[in-house]
Amino acid sequence: MRRTHFTLTAALVTAPALLACAGALVAAPAAHAATARNGVCESGEFCLYYNSGQAGSVSDFTTSISDYGATQPGCYDFKGAGAGKGLCVKNNAASVWNRTGKTVTVYYNSGYAGHAQQFAAGAKSNLDATLKNNNAAHRIGAAPASVRGIDVSNTNGTINWSSQRSSGVRFAYVKASEGSTWTDPTFATNYKGARNAGVIRGAYHFANPAGASGKTQADWFINHGGGWTADGYTLPGALDVEGTCYGKSPTAMVGWITSFVEEYKLKEGRTPVIYTNRSWWQDCTGNSTAFHSSALWFAHPTTLGTLPGGWTRQTIWQYAVAGGIDQNKFNGSLTQLKAFANNS
Template identity: 55%
Template sequence: MKSALFTGAAVTLGLLMASIGSAQASTIDSDGSTSSHQPTARARQHGIEKAGDAYMGWVQNNTMTSTAAPAVMAPDATVEGIDVSSHQGNVDWTAQWNAGKRFAYTKATEGNYYTNPYFAQQYNGSYNVGMIRGAYHFATPNDSSGANQATYFLAHGGGWSKDGKTLPGALDIEYNPYGATCYGLSAASMVAWIRDFANTYKARTGRDVPIYTNLDWWTRCTGNSTAFNSTNPLWVAKYASSPGTLPGGWPFHTIWQYSSTPIDQDRFNGDMSRLQALANG
């Protein structure tokens, strides 16, 4: 596979929880969006009970039930990993290493109001056991600008350091668990929001943020925009035997989230040397 080159600087880890505020009854707007972070009925069915509970692939994790392992490429062509959030609590990283996992992404932040209380154990624990690790941000584009949320992410664990074991922070942009699927934004506005986040992250770290999404959401909410396919690595969600048609004209995927059993399963599209190159920039 091809790999983009990245450079940048480390950002200090912030560990304090951001105040969410008291829950208020939400008002449904004409486009179906809500004015607060009340989870929708669908989100509650998927374990999202309050603001901050959203996690990578929250819809796919419950609606796509195939547990068949995807076809395995040549052993030296892929690297196995996982992604985690507060739902996993304290992770047994030694067990994950012994299961063959060699990289991990941990949810750091959501919107500009939430930090993962298990972040330190998950992010540092994966690193300490020998994995290449990274952090991700769950975007809520209706809350604040892309620049604002990128800055919040960077201040609370989303930074990057050229230590050979830290991946660039990832942007999780997908179905809205708190209201309208596309957060009440037009396709053009959504693309502009993503660009604002990506540009801010790169200006601060020198790295192009990987984008986690899926074909359905990306098509609905960005008009299947091709604005990022030559700069930002694609992390595609598809629970099937192959990644299938890629969104946004990306010529290849960098990471594939292919299952949620027994924890979110990810596969890097390359051997360990390419994963290390992504970490090193």
């Protein structure tokens, strides 16, 4: 599956409180309370310092940040007085002060990935040798529940499913078909191999909207491994829509996807998952909001960002490639993943 990268920037601004004083309004002092991004480490904030020992310029946060950004303008920078002021925080911090009241985790990679170091509430500490000047993200509080997964096709060659499960993989999508005439020659081996290793698995179909109708391609998919059954270890089939717009207008594309979705649901009793990325969905469907009955499998590297089409949550997030294999996270616990598979 191909991916499209987007760069996200954000700014957090808090207006100062106003107090009545002798009939006039004056700004309330803020030294005792969190005022995000003012370069002062206040109560309720997590602060990164340019130098060890909580010295140098400070960058203060009240929220988790999945990617600090690496260039100006747009990156999260050091705002306090002292050495480092104005530089991007990413790969430049040396120490922290956690004033949030929750445990905070600092990560080597963006997207809350890679080597990590935790700081208890109230802790003042230097970043460890791996993270010093090599920091990309932090999370305030516990991470939401998620389950690791992968997706594979014939381009990945032979998959060692036992090894994948040992590494933490608990679900997988396997390419079954494309268009209305092609089937993946590795599908049967991968689909069976995942199941034998104890990995919950499902099949996906790579759409070719320039070819046969959505209905015809849904039937081809179902007849070549894409079916679903409530056995507790089979995920609903997924429709992979990406690449070009195949010469179709947004209205025609929405009609094609509708035909596929309706046929799959009619034959299998489940609404198929839709895999896409933001730019394709916006360009090729006009950012359609017509498919909220389908679970969203969202492709967006490193950071989740804004979901397309008005979906309020992603069921699966494809966030990276590791060892040549697409990496995914199910948005929930293993119990919830099993319930999703079983439609219960």
